[in-house]
Structures are given as C-alpha cells and as structure tokens.
Amino acid sequence: xxxxVLHTYFLATRALTLxxxxxxxxxxxxxxxxxxxxxxxxxxxxxGLEMNEIASExxxxxxxxxxxxxxxxxxxxxxxxxNQAVSKRDHVLLFTCRYSGQIPRKSxxxxxxxxxxxxxxxxxxxxxxxxxxxMREIQGLEKMDSVW
Numbered sequence: 178x179x180x181x182v183l184h185t186y187f188l189a190t191r192a193l194t195l196x197x198x199x200x201x202x203x204x205x206x207x208x209x210x211x212x213x214x215x216x217x218x219x220x221x222x223x224x225g226l227e228m229n230e231i232a233s234e235x236x237x238x239x240x241x242x243x244x245x246x247x248x249x250x251x252x253x254x255x256x257x258x259x260n261q262a263v264s265k266r267d268h269v270l271l272f273t274c275r276y277s278g279q280i281p282r283k284s285x286x287x288x289x290x291x292x293x294x295x296x297x298x299x300x301x302x303x304x305x306x307x308x309x310x311x312m313r314e315i316q317g318l319e320k321m322d323s324v325w
Contacts, residue, residue: 197236198223207294245281
C-alpha cells in the first residue's frame, strides 16, 4: 500500500519517473539483493531519484540506505529499461559494481525486511522476475531486453 501511495505521489509531481538500481556483485559472482517491507520479492537495491539529484549520487544514497553498503563503489551504467509494469512513464537506470566487503545481515532502514547475496544457482523463489532477467543479462546468459 505504501508503495502505491509513493508511486501516486511521483506520478502527480513528475512527468517521467526515473529510478536507479544497482547490481552489486560479490567476488564469488553473487548479487546483493534486498526484500522490501512493502512489496513482495527480492530486488536490486535502488529507488527513485529526487529533483536535482545526479543518478550515481542517488544510487549511492539508496545502496547505503537499503543494503548498508557505504564503501566507495565504481558504478558502471549497464542499461536503461522501460518499467511498464509500474507505469507508462517509468524508466530504470541499472548500474553494476563490484563489492568485496561484508554484506550486512540487516538494514537500518525500516523499508528493508532482508538483505542477501545470491548466485544464479541459489536464487530465492520469490525473486522479482525483472531482477532475475537482469542478472542473467549481466552474466551474458540472456540477450538484453529494454523492458524491465
């Protein structure tokens, strides 16, 4: 419900919604994922950009808030996706980065119910299908699709 209220607010205040997500990859090629308290499934950490916010800075803020990772990250833009499941004007910038530090067991944010690192062979059953597809694209196992 909270997610719907937020999205309604964004629709009323923005002509185009732009989100950022990070595929944070560990040395053993696992992906850091988060499970939100207000929506089902496991997702890459990320969120919506604020007015006058640079995409990489907004993403670093989101990674720290959601996954508890505040180390300097070398972010590389992987792709731009149309997220038509959310709305007719929602787009997502997906960045990748490598991270070799400790993955926190719990987030300080109330919006995050769980944090984990998963390889393609041990994905949670309730992973977001768009997130899983992006993981496969990053690993070169599927052709890139412009729709989330």
